Structure formats: structure tokens, C-alpha cells
Amino acid sequence: MKTRRTRSLLLIAAVLHGLVYMLLLPPWMGEDEPWHLEYAHHISTGHAPWGGVEMYGAEREEDDDRRLMPLSQLQVRRRIGGLSTGEIRDTQARIIQSMRDEDFFRRVDFAPWHGGATNFDQIQDAFTATHQPPLYYALAALIMKVSGADGPLEELRHVRWLGFACYLAMIALTLSLARLVTKDLAVVALAGFVCAWLPMHARQAAVVNNDVLAKVVGGALLLAGAYQLSIKQGRLSLASVLTLLVLIVFAFATKTTTLACVVCAGFAYVAAPARGDAGKTLLAALACGGVLALGYGYWRYMHSPSLPTNWEDMSERIGRGLSTTNLEELWRTSIGAFNWYSRDLPSGLSSALLFMASLIFLGALWRIYSPKRSDRVMLLMCFAAVLAQVAMITVRGVSAGRYLFPVLPAIAVLAAVGMNALGPIMTRKRVVSGLVIGLIAYDAVFLWRGLLVEQYLVWGD
Amino acid sequence: MKSTIAWGYSALIAALILGVSVIGLQRSRPMIDVRTIPLITHHGGINPQSPPGEIFECSQAGLRRIDVLLTLVGQTLRGNVTMTLRANSPGGVVLREVTMKPPVSPGVPNWASFEFEPILDSAGRAFHFSIAPADEAATKLSPWVRYHGQVGRNDPWGDRFLEAGATHKGDLISAHADLRALAFPVESMFPALGRATLSIFDDPDASAPIRTSTLELPDETHLGWAFFAFEPIAESRWKRYYFELNAPEHCRLIGTQDASMRPIPVLKSFHGRELERSQLRGMTRGSLKLPDRDLVFRAWCEDPSSAVLSRLKERTGGALWLAALLWVAATTICLRVFVFSQDTDEAETEDSGPQREDTQTAVTLGED
Structure with a gap:
């Protein structure tokens, strides 16, 4: 297996694979796309994600700001400066009209009656994307401006290319992380393949959502942390600290789901040179702590619903997060859910995937015990990152498979290492070949029996 | 030569996987599926004087089944329900009549499926169906109503x-x-x-x-x-x-x-307002038309493969074949790299890879 040729072939395959999802995912079928596009649209028209008008509720309805406009529009007005009522209202109305034209309401089972609907409150009450940090939307707005997209549908189609680029970037990040974890080039390529062929991740190549950027920033943080662990002790340079700080700023400017990666990378930066330069270690620790505090404060300022407001709220969220319903939801939306998560893969396939994932997980655990050509510390870091991400999702109290994707490089590396640890050495290649064919078959069922059928054949009335 | 054969095998297997995954795709899907999730309002117990029903347009040939969502509003009794299918409207000619005992679970809605001899020329025609209790016990069954709003x-x-x-x-x-x-x-x-x-x-x-x-x-x-x-x-x-x-x-x-x-x-x-176009023409109670609401029901037709394919082609806007081609190409590459590669079973290593440089402290690297 020639390294460069294999990687080139894998990247070509990933490009083709991502294009398949670009072609087949209908407009507005990425989760929450209308709200994300609305935010990006307002930025693209020259408005800044600050300087808005605060909103107020009141005891008496005549004093309540909701008399002025629906809650989803008040939330836009609160976050984005200089917007007129007409601009906010027209943007939502045009997006809803496009959703109607593209059969959104026939595809999503829980979509409400849309006759006469002109604002987002009539689709989903009290929901907005404008509490999200602005980095993704700034990039999306740039694409809209550069491409000259006209109308919501064209804007959506153009911004989806950002998701495609992020999908490819994730595969590159996974390959890089895998190279730090193992010397076995077959496992490196396998990790890239797992990242590229996991169907729910491949589907993100065609989605307008800040999760696509969050996963790239998260993956880059993990890679930075892993790189720090891989180099000689005491080599913590100012440049590497600055790199980390920039990545952390990106993370806070993208989404709260990157927090576990921030913590893992920060920990790696502090732990790696711990036996060497105490001054630099302290500097890195202080910098990480300071940035974490700043970022947390920023998210609070943005009214992020991801953050618990008090201990009682946190305890309630953890209780909800650890419930079997929530964990089932995490699994369901990680392996395959369609039409805004309103339809699932067949339960038999879900059980088979759970069985295979458990086997691969055991293989990965075995590799930590007996690393072979892999690095135990790196493997442990990957495990820690995945556990930290699951913990963060638990604290959030609301599950979705896409919240796991910032640590997807770590998941893919562990999966590849685990797959390569199954069975005796002489049959290992066959086992891996079988698992590769299995993943391809899973992708085929997801795409041709799941996505195609649910998006294009089963339409409601 | 070996390489060409490997590519050939890879492409063949990729095409086979695609083929196998679409076998049975023509399995029938509902032509109409009135949805309201969560369920909001139920109609109340059905009675024979003015049975609830619905008028709808059928876009496909071979109408063969109608499902109605029923829930129990009284004591647990299993009664028989009759579904009557007519042409056009509540006053139309009776085309099919099916009596069955629908499944009943207290507190949980169940689909009652009324299957009948397919109506081969159903495409483009309007139909009306109604459900009525065939005995006293069935009056405790209620269909669900989706109001337009x-x-x-x-x-x-x-x-x-x-x-x-x-x-x-x-x-x-x-x-x-x-x-x-x-x-x-x-x-x-x-x-x-x-x-x-x-x-x-x-x-x-x-x-x-x-x-x-x-x-x-x-x-x-x-x-x-x-x-x-x-x-x-x-x-x-x-x-x-x-x-x-x-x-x-x-x-x-x-x-x-x-x-x-x-x-x-x-x-x-x-x-809200009414929609401009719909194949649903509204609910009925007896002969009374209620165009501002629908009965929650599904209608099924015979669905030959050619009809499914043409619907897919129409709805995907022609992207289907290109997507299939790209998927086969992508999968072929992966199979060639991971399954049909000519490397030895021994995995290769990269000595110059960015592994830990300090072997004193990097004790975690395992041995082959």
C-alpha cells in the first residue's frame, strides 16, 4: 500500500461520496437549515451579529415585546444590529415559501400545517439560531456575497459547499491524527475511510449548519493536542501555544459542542511538557484557563441554551442526559435518522450495528492494553476525547449524533485500530476486508433504502 | 493486468451492493399519508347515521388499501367496522365494502387496514370512503382528525x-x-x-x-x-x-x-389558511362536507417498479443516475484500496512517521 497513492485515492473517493450526498439531500432537509440560513443571510446583507435590540417579556401582554413580532423574529432583532422589522419578516416569509416549494412540509412528519404560515414560530415555536456564535455564519455570508446567490434556495445551495469542504477537511484531519497514533499505514487509511463513509457524517457534506464547522475546529484541536503529545518533552513553543489559542478562539466563535475538544487539547498542552519547562507549562495552563473563562462568558452573553443556568438546572439536565431515552436518541441519530430525525433505519440494522460497534470497541480496548504499532498515550487521548464529548452531551441534556462529530477523528481512529485488532493475525486482512464491505453495505442501505426512500418516495399530505 | 482485474472486481462488487440494496424498493408506499404529529384531536365515537369519511383524488393506478387510525374512547370492546369506498362523493356508487375487526389497545391509536380488490383505473379519479360501526361495540372507536391550521x-x-x-x-x-x-x-x-x-x-x-x-x-x-x-x-x-x-x-x-x-x-x-392545491378534498360526516379538516388516513396503490422509478426520476430532478454512478465509482475505489489491494497481509509501517521522538519517555509504543 503506497502511502501517497492510497491517500489520494481515498480523498478522490471521499469527494465522489460527498457529491452523492450533495446530489441527493433535498433542500431544507438538513436539520434546522432555515434558521441557520436566516442568520447567515442577515450577516451577508451587511448586518453585524451584535448591536441588536434587547427583548422583554411582561406580566401584561400589552407590555410584552411579542406584541411587536413573533418570538423567533424578536430573537433575530436581539442578536443582529440594524435590522428593520420588514427585513426580518420578509426573510422568514421567503424561506418558508422556498420550503413550501421544495416539499419540506411533505417530508418532515412533525411539520405543522403550513397554509398561511409566514414566520418561523408557525413552524417551530420559540426557536432560533441567532444565539449561536458567528464564525460559521460569517463564512457562509462570505460565500453568499462572493457567489452572488439570489434567493433562499440559491443561498442554501451555495452555502452547502462549505459543508462539503468541511467534510473533506475532517477526513484530512483524521488521516493526520491517525498517523500520530499508529505507524500502520493500513490503519491510517482505514481511519480515513471510516470517517468518510460513516453515513451520517457523509450526509453532513450537504448540510447548512454550524455543526459542520464545529467538527473541523474540534478535530483540529484534537490534532494539535495529539501533536503536542507526540513531540519531544519540553518543546512547547510560543508558536504552538498561539496555535492552540487561535483554535480555542475559533472554537468559542463556532459552537459549544467544541468544548470537550478545547479541554482535551488544553490538557494535552499542559501535560506534554509537564516534566520539562515549568514556566511554559504554567503559562499554557493560565492561558487555557483564561481563554476558557472568556469563552464561557461569551457564550453566556450570547444566551446560549446549551449552558445550564444554575445547579438545579444542571442536575436536571444530567438526569435527562443519562436517561435511556436520551442515550437511545444519541445512538439513533448517530447511525441513521432521516427527515429531520423523524424517520429511522430499520431496527434490525440498528441492532446489527450496535453489535459490530461493541466488537470494534472491545478491539480498541484491547489495543490500549496491547498497542502493537500504535501509541498507547494517543489511544488514551482519543478515548478521553470521546468520553469527554459524551459527558458534555449528557450535561447538555439533549442528544443528537452530530454533537459527537467534533471528536469524529478520535472515533474513526479508535474504530480503525479496533477493527484491526479483531481476529488472529493471519486472518486479520480478511476480517478488515469484511468490515470494510460491511461499512460500504451500511452506507448503501442508508443511502438507497433510507435516505432515497424517505426523502423522495414517502411523502405525507 | 492484475491491477485491471482488481479494479474490475471492485467495480463489480460495488455495482452488486448497489443492486442488492435497491431490491424491493418497489415495495408499496402510501400514496396518501395524512399526518399530524403529535395527534391533536380525535373525532369521537363513530355512529352509523353519519359515518366519518374523506374525499380524495387518487394519483396512481391500483388503489387497493385504506388505513384509518382508530383509538378507543370507551370501554375495551372489539367491534366490527365497515369501510365503504365510493366513487367521487358520499353519494357516489359503492365500489368496495370491507368489514373487519380493527386492533384495539387502550390508550394507543392503531391503524385499521381495509384491503380490497385493486381498482385498476384509479389514477386521476376522485374517491370517497367512510367508516361506520358494524355493531354496537364499534361505536366506541374514534378516528383522528387533522384540522387545517x-x-x-x-x-x-x-x-x-x-x-x-x-x-x-x-x-x-x-x-x-x-x-x-x-x-x-x-x-x-x-x-x-x-x-x-x-x-x-x-x-x-x-x-x-x-x-x-x-x-x-x-x-x-x-x-x-x-x-x-x-x-x-x-x-x-x-x-x-x-x-x-x-x-x-x-x-x-x-x-x-x-x-x-x-x-x-x-x-x-x-x-392559518387553506392550501391552494391538495389531493385531499376534506372530511365528510354522512353527506355533509367539511373541507377545513381531514380524517387521518393512508391510501395505498399497487406500485410497479417502473412507477417507482419514474417518480424517483421526477422528484430527484434527474440527479438519481448521476448519484448512483458517483457512488459506484467512490465505492469501487474503496474496495480496490482496502479489499482488492495486492499488498501482502503484513501491514506496512512508516519509519519516518511523526511518532514520539523521545524513546526514553515514549514507552507506550508497542512491539510487533
């Missing part, structure tokens, strides 16, 4: 009977524009014995209502939601409205109590 106020079913023959008053803030209907749960309502009238005011002291609605259905509503529809109030969003519901002597609403233990009605409000 976004739900604003959404109270649950009440927990007590309100006084019969009284005027019930209350108010609500309209969540959205175009307030067009209010629904109240009733124990039983016989409009023939006295009409129920809803009046809506925009001021608590106003004497003249801005809207009134009288329930004129010629039959009983039993343990179901009664809909009072009126001309939509266009600018209703975030405005408070006051209502008075005059219930006739025999009619008991189902309500709850407020913080001061006073019995109050519960209700659901509906907002």
Missing part, C-alpha cells in the same frame, strides 16, 4: 364535566395570525336538540361579537373534539380574545379547573 393554544383533554345548558366563558391569547377555529372536548352533543354557539369578542365589555360559529352537524358528537370554525381573523397574532360558548341543555363540555378551583373549559385554537 397551526395549533396555538393546545390544552389537553379535560378531567371533569362542565355544567350542561350553561354559558361557558373564557379567553385566550392568539398565538398566531389568522385565528380560524376553536375546538372543545364534549361528552356528547346533539345539535338536533339545540344548537351550540360560540361567540368571540375582542373586548370583554363588547356586546357584539366579532365572530360567531354555530355547530350545525346533524349528528351526535360523542367523547370527541367539537370544532367551531369561523372566518379567519387576519391580524390576530398576540391579541387577547374572549369567548362565550352557549351549550344546549343536553350538552356537557369536558373541562378542568383554574387556580381558584373554578371549572373552566379547555380548548385548542387553530390558525
